[in-house]
Amino acid sequence: MRATRWILSAFLTAAVLAGPPRPLSAGIIAADDFESYALGQLEPVSGLAPYGGSGWSNSWNVLDSDRARVQVVARSMVYSAGSVQVDGGSRALQLLPGNDTGGMLLLGRTIASQTGTVYLSFLLEAPTVLESTGGNTTDDFLQIGMDTSFANPRISGGVAGVPTRFFARTTVNSGSTTYGANVSPTSTYLVVLKFSGGYNRADVFINPTSDVEGDHLPTATYTGASGISSLSDLIFRTARHETGLDWYYIDNVTVGTAFSDVVPVPEPAALALVLMATMAFGAFFLRRGSAGKEKV
Numbered sequence: 001m002r003a004t005r006w007i008l009s010a011f012l013t014a015a016v017l018a019g020p021p022r023p024l025s026a027g028i029i030a031a032d033d034f035e036s037y038a039l040g041q042l043e044p045v046s047g048l049a050p051y052g053g054s055g056w057s058n059s060w061n062v063l064d065s066d067r068a069r070v071q072v073v074a075r076s077m078v079y080s081a082g083s084v085q086v087d088g089g090s091r092a093l094q095l096l097p098g099n100d101t102g103g104m105l106l107l108g109r110t111i112a113s114q115t116g117t118v119y120l121s122f123l124l125e126a127p128t129v130l131e132s133t134g135g136n137t138t139d140d141f142l143q144i145g146m147d148t149s150f151a152n153p154r155i156s157g158g159v160a161g162v163p164t165r166f167f168a169r170t171t172v173n174s175g176s177t178t179y180g181a182n183v184s185p186t187s188t189y190l191v192v193l194k195f196s197g198g199y200n201r202a203d204v205f206i207n208p209t210s211d212v213e214g215d216h217l218p219t220a221t222y223t224g225a226s227g228i229s230s231l232s233d234l235i236f237r238t239a240r241h242e243t244g245l246d247w248y249y250i251d252n253v254t255v256g257t258a259f260s261d262v263v264p265v266p267e268p269a270a271l272a273l274v275l276m277a278t279m280a281f282g283a284f285f286l287r288r289g290s291a292g293k294e295k296v
Contacts, residue, residue, distance in 0.1 A: 027261040030055030082209025088251035121262035125249040141239035168220040180219030213259035
């Protein structure tokens, strides 16, 4: 009972210091962490994926012939660097290989039409095999972008090439691409895509350590006419993923109007809450240990 009162006191004290909870940022357009979905195929055989997350105009749309390739799985993805903390929870989206040698639209979701700068962040884990291993595979290609419909996105970022690297692109042409840092197998990345300049510029940031955009340089930037002046559809597109080897994990998809909207930094009060509770636990067990030694 004494330990319970002690710990409860720590939480209550931290809550008082924190004050009322801060509302969600007004700049967040849409988000989904996949925690509300049942395990298994995202869009069932009968169609119409469950409507989860917030801010979206519709449910996820998976290409009909490839529904089995998009699964909700039990997986915990965590990213922590500097002041940035992202806990992906207990579930994530798994993108499996398929017959996509020529570049396949895989899934998408719609937001309210945007005409200003858009930021998109997500947790990404690459497979253990990233390059050619035989079969119909030459190199992995995973593209995440936006457009005005469910189509090859005219502004995007992703991973591709040998060695596999992050890329930024405008238009649907592979020639309109700049490559950046190499992708490490099985590493969990926090990726931030920025679509700006009238949607004629794409920037890719990886693993930010703060929610201040000016603290970071993009790993890849491409500037060129995209041919679009608004964005409404988030699109995932894949190619050359080899069966049994090339599966990617995605979690905590967030769309916003500022870098700080899509890069989560815990509130100081929340950190104080965790710290005080931890100290309370530590003090309790230290006292228990001391008491035990005295009895001996």
